[in-house]
Amino acid sequence: MESKINVRILRNAKVAMVPFTDYFQGFEKVDAVRRIFGDKTDEVLKNLKIEFSGRRGYMGVSNIDGHLIVSAEYLNNGDIVDIYLDVIHELTHVKQFMDGKDLFDRRYNYVTNPTEVEAYRNAVEEARRLGLSDERICNYLQTEWISDEDLLILAKALNVKCKPT
Numbered sequence: 584m585e586s587k588i589n590v591r592i593l594r595n596a597k598v599a600m601v602p603f604t605d606y607f608q609g610f611e612k613v614d615a616v617r618r619i620f621g622d623k624t625d626e627v628l629k630n631l632k633i634e635f636s637g638r639r640g641y642m643g644v645s646n647i648d649g650h651l652i653v654s655a656e657y658l659n660n661g662d663i664v665d666i667y668l669d670v671i672h673e674l675t676h677v678k679q680f681m682d683g684k685d686l687f688d689r690r691y692n693y694v695t696n697p698t699e700v701e702a703y704r705n706a707v708e709e710a711r712r713l714g715l716s717d718e719r720i721c722n723y724l725q726t727e728w729i730s731d732e733d734l735l736i737l738a739k740a741l742n743v744k745c746k747p748t
């Protein structure tokens with residue numbers, strides 16, 4: 584069958600990546616980020632790579648090499664405060680990955696996974712420093728993949744007051 588395929592396909596595809604600092608600048612000066620990486624902050628951010636995803640979504644961290652995956656659509660059109668807080672959240676995962684933690688531990692539900700709670704805690708702490716209200720923070724925490732019930736569980740763990748919907 585293969586002998587009937589008369590085309591050439593170059594099978595050396597690499598995931599195209601760009602430096603984090605090409606798109607996210609000044610994060611090395613943010614106290615919340617310095618608390619995550621300590622004196623390794625500059626070095627980590629300088630070496631961090633991002634991969635743009637053409638799919639809808641937000642951001643994530645690769646469980647293969649710990650690089651950041653960013654939805655191009657979200658970066659270009661998402662709410663700027665949400666994006667800022669997501670970067671804090673995801674940088675927490677970058678650190679967890681560096682520490683050898685399993686970011687996708689299936690033993691846990693998303694909202695009770697210790698790696699998620701830690702990432703959300705850092706983001707919420709930064710949200711409070713920005714002066715965001717509980718209502719706005721709840722709005723940030725509310726994503727299409729968590730149920731109303733899970734939102735309240737997560738909010739409780741983070742000491743954010745969310746009104747049941």
Ligand SMILES: [Zn+2]
Pocket residue numbers: 672676698699702
């Ligand atoms: Zn996360």
